[in-house]
Amino acid sequence: xxxxxxxxxxxxxxxxxxxxxxxxxxxxxxxxxxxxxxxxxxxxxxxxxxxxxxxxxxxxxxxxxxxxxxxxxxxxxxxxxxxxxxxxxxxxxxxxxxxxxxxxxxxxxxxxxxxxxxxxxxxxxxxxxxxxxxxxxxxxxxxxxxxxxxxxxxxxxxxxxxxxxxxxxxxxxxxxxxxxxxxxxxxxxxxxxxxxxxxxxxxxxxxxxxxxxxxxxxxxxxxxxxxxxxxxxxxxxxxxxxxxxxxxxxxxxxxxxxxxxxxxxxxxxxxxxxxxxxxxxxxxxxxxxxxxxxxxxxxxxxxxxxxxxxxxxxxxxxxxxxxxxxxxxxxxxxxxxxxxxxxxxxxxxxx
Ligand code: NAD
Numbered sequence: 001x002x003x004x005x006x007x008x009x010x011x012x013x014x015x016x017x018x019x020x021x022x023x024x025x026x027x028x029x030x031x032x033x034x035x036x037x038x039x040x041x042x043x044x045x046x047x048x049x050x051x052x053x054x055x056x057x058x059x060x061x062x063x064x065x066x067x068x069x070x071x072x073x074x075x076x077x078x079x080x081x082x083x084x085x086x087x088x089x090x091x092x093x094x095x096x097x098x099x100x101x102x103x104x105x106x107x108x109x110x111x112x113x114x115x116x117x118x119x120x121x122x123x124x125x126x127x128x129x130x131x132x133x134x135x136x137x138x139x140x141x142x143x144x145x146x147x148x149x150x151x152x153x154x155x156x157x158x159x160x161x162x163x164x165x166x167x168x169x170x171x172x173x174x175x176x177x178x179x180x181x182x183x184x185x186x187x188x189x190x191x192x193x194x195x196x197x198x199x200x201x202x203x204x205x206x207x208x209x210x211x212x213x214x215x216x217x218x219x220x221x222x223x224x225x226x227x228x229x230x231x232x233x234x235x236x237x238x239x240x241x242x243x244x245x246x247x248x249x250x251x252x253x254x255x256x257x258x259x260x261x262x263x264x265x266x267x268x269x270x271x272x273x274x275x276x277x278x279x280x281x282x283x284x285x286x287x288x289x290x291x292x293x294x295x296x297x298x299x300x301x302x303x304x305x306x307x308x309x310x311x312x313x314x315x316x317x318x319x320x321x322x323x324x325x326x327x328x329x330x331x332x333x334x335x336x337x338x339x340x341x342x343x344x345x346x347x348x349x350x351x
Contacts, residue, residue, distance in 0.1 A: 002097045004104050009059065013039075013077075014108065018101040023093035025083065028055055029101060030062035031109050032078040035341050038107055039079025040133070040291065041065040042114025043098065043125070047086045058082040064258075064280060065287075070337035071318075072284040073310050074291050079109045087116055095121050099128025107131055112290055134290045139299045142286030146255055147183035149285025149311050154188070154229065154253045156315035157277045161251050168192030173227040173249065175219070176234030177204040180255040180283075184233060185212045198222035199234075223247060232256040232279075239265050244272070251275035255283040266330030270322075278333035281314055 002020045007028075009015045014031045031039040041062055048054040058080050066078025083098065102111050102125060112134035113122050119136050126132040134142070154172070155165040162170075170193050174181050177199040185195050185208050195214030198221065199205040205216045217225055223238070224246040232238045236258030244265060252259070252274060259279045260266050269276045285308045292304035314336070321332035 002100045004101060007055075012059065012062070014105065015055075015059070016101070016104065018097070018104075020094075020097040023091060023097045024085070024089055025094050025097040025101075026051075026085065027081060027083040027098060027101060028058045029081040029105065029109055030058040030079060031105060032059075032062040033066045033341070034077035034108050035344055036066075036070060036077055037075035038110050038131075039065065039077035040069065040110040040112065040287070041078060041080035043081045043083065043102075043111045043117045043122075044114040045083045045085055045087065045090075045116035048082070048084045051084070054082050054084050066341070067334060067337040068280040068284050068287060069291075070340045071281050071314055071333060072288055073307075073314070073340075074288065076287075076291060077108075079105075080114075081109070081111055083117075090121065092124055095124035096128050099125040099132075102131055103129040105131070110294075133293045138293050139290050139301075139304070141179075142289055143179035144183050145289040145304070145308065146283055146286040147180045147187060148305075149288070149308050150180065150184050150231075150233075150253065150255045150282045151187040152285075152308060152311045153277045153282030153315055154231075156312045156319075157229070157251045157253050157275055160316070160319045161275050166191075170194070170229065171196060171227040172229045172231050172253075173217075173222050173225050174198070174208070174231045174233055175222045175238065175254070176232070176256065177201075177208040178233065181231070181233030182208045182211075184231065184255065185214065189213065196222065196225050196227060229253050232259050237261040239269065239276075241265075241268075244268050244274075247272075247274060249274060251277065253277040253282060254279070257283065260330060263330065266328035270328040275319070276329045277315060278318065278330050281318060281333050282311060284311060 007015045061080040069076035110131045159165040173196040189212035195212040197205045197208045198219045209216045230249040232254035240261035289304045293299045318332045322329045
């Protein structure tokens with residue numbers, strides 16, 4: 001029997017801890033908000049050093065999902081689950097216990113794969129819960145969609161910075177030649193953009209450079225190369241006190257999560273005249289894609305692709321808020337999301 005305990009956290013709708021002595025499961029699920037709809041967010045497995053660290057992470061991530069879904073125009077709230085452990089702990093009993101935990105939210109939390117969990121694991125979770133998306137045979141691998149959405153964000157940013165959304169002749173410095181970065185590079189190169197790429201695995205960078213007729217630089221050089229766009233597509237925190245002064249780009253458009261190490265780094269970029277496309281706005285296409293599984297009739301790729309176009313118009317709206325209200329684009333994105341949630345609450349109150 002999984003022991004499930006609710007932990008009251010101010011500003012969060014429902015946070016719970018689960019412990020299962022049989023399978024060794026020790027996990028948290030946080031539902032930040034369900035104002036716009038059920039809270040969707042992935043199931044992360046990570047060797048957190050402490051319970052506090054895991055709780056802090058699930059709170060931060062679930063709040064982030066509320067903002068991401070609100071900006072993307074989806075009728076979804078924000079939620080997330082984190083499991084303390086590493087992939088060696090995986091077993092059927094472990095994920096079945098997690099299914100029971102997910103089910104305890106009665107549909108207010110919907111899960112999907114995330115760091116260290118896989119599509120197959122979600123199949124096991126689904127034995128005990130009907131609130132699982134992104135399983136085999138449904139909306140598929142999100143990375144190509146995320147890359148496409150980031151490319152749409154690039155177009156909106158080029159329009160803002162150069163007055164034209166043309167990628168031709170523009171140089172994009174891509175940090176991280178992984179699942180998203182490599183496909184993003186393809187889209188850019190196909191429209192005549194020039195690629196500079198770096199990865200901690202030189203072979204990955206070389207593969208992308210070969211496919212796009214681009215050039216490879218070292219991971220320490222990518223942030224200081226002359227380029228139009230710097231595209232963080234590796235890990236978070238790459239925009240910080242040390243790296244921002246090195247940048248020689250006009251704008252930043254990449255897929256990595258949590259690119260700004262701290263909120264104030266958004267202001268720092270604004271002061272330097274570097275246009276930052278907020279990460280959770282441009283990397284939302286994977287979420288838009290998986291959300292389509294929940295639409296009437298089930299997943300429809302054309303409908304999902306059409307919904308991703310919103311990333312362009314959202315970016316234009318966020319740039320406008322940043323200009324009109326004299327704030328960073330990161331703050332403008334937060335306000336854009338908060339206003340959508342508030343408008344929904346006002347509508348409900350007036351109904
Ligand atoms: P991935 O693991 O396939 O690729 C990341 C790449 O970055 C790897 O090739 C890795 O070697 C490289 N890398 C790591 N540290 C580096 C460094 N310091 N310098 C240069 N390269 C480095 O991951 P992904 O799925 O392509 O995701 C990339 C980023 O986008 C992540 O931050 C992820 O959270 C975010 N994201 C991904 C998706 C998606 O659909 N996959 C959706 C939203 C956000």
